[in-house]
Amino acid sequence: MNVLGLFWRNLVNGPATDPYPFGPTVTQKRFRGRIEFDAPSCEGCKLCERVCPSGAIKFSKDPGGLAFDCWHATCVFCGTCEFYCPTGSIHQTDDWSLAHLQEDKYRMVEHGLIPNMTCSECGATALDTAPMRNTRPPLTDEEVATLRPMCPKCRAKFMKNRKKP
Numbered sequence: 001m002n003v004l005g006l007f008w009r010n011l012v013n014g015p016a017t018d019p020y021p022f023g024p025t026v027t028q029k030r031f032r033g034r035i036e037f038d039a040p041s042c043e044g045c046k047l048c049e050r051v052c053p054s055g056a057i058k059f060s061k062d063p064g065g066l067a068f069d070c071w072h073a074t075c076v077f078c079g080t081c082e083f084y085c086p087t088g089s090i091h092q093t094d095d096w097s098l099a100h101l102q103e104d105k106y107r108m109v110e111h112g113l114i115p116n117m118t119c120s121e122c123g124a125t126a127l128d129t130a131p132m133r134n135t136r137p138p139l140t141d142e143e144v145a146t147l148r149p150m151c152p153k154c155r156a157k158f159m160k161n162r163k164k165p
């Protein structure tokens with residue numbers, strides 16, 4: 001097709017690009033974007049921090065518990081953390097709109113906190129993590145509810161004395 005033919009075709013068909021950011025655009029299915037963290041379902045195993053190839057995930061001690069941070073500007077959106085998380089506490093959204101000003105770079109973070117709690121059995125201070133579910137046989141919902149307010153030591157004692165069917 002010659003240049004005039006191309007010109008005419010483009011004039012008739014109109015723009016082939018999306019008007020973003022001045023209008024809507026398309027996000028592909030299963031697009032791997034910004035990370036979301038759900039603190040209440042997290043076991044605190046820190047596997048996500050260990051497998052993250054870019055060091056975007058950091059757990060740190062906080063006066064109120066254990067802080068989770070995922071830096072969007074460092075994340076390479078590989079999905080490894082979501083893949084390995086045993087509880088589904090990390091979810092990769094399809095949000096790719098992460099452009100930001102330089103002065104906002106320290107706000108480009110997914111922050112979560114696993115709070116401290118008082119153990120229902122011994123009164124010790126412990127993290128309010130979800131009980132580990134990779135047990136055999138799997139924990140029932142009643143057992144999860146019983147274990148949830150316990151510290152790691154009391155959970156271990158409970159599991160040792162657990163009646164298996």
Ligand code: SF4
Nearest residue numbers: 042043045046048085
């Ligand atoms: S449960 Fe998932 S989100 Fe929580 S520390 Fe483990 S891998 Fe990370």
Ligand code: SF4
Nearest residue numbers: 052075076078079081
């Ligand atoms: S998607 Fe990949 S780079 Fe981003 S936080 Fe998860 S493991 Fe790290």
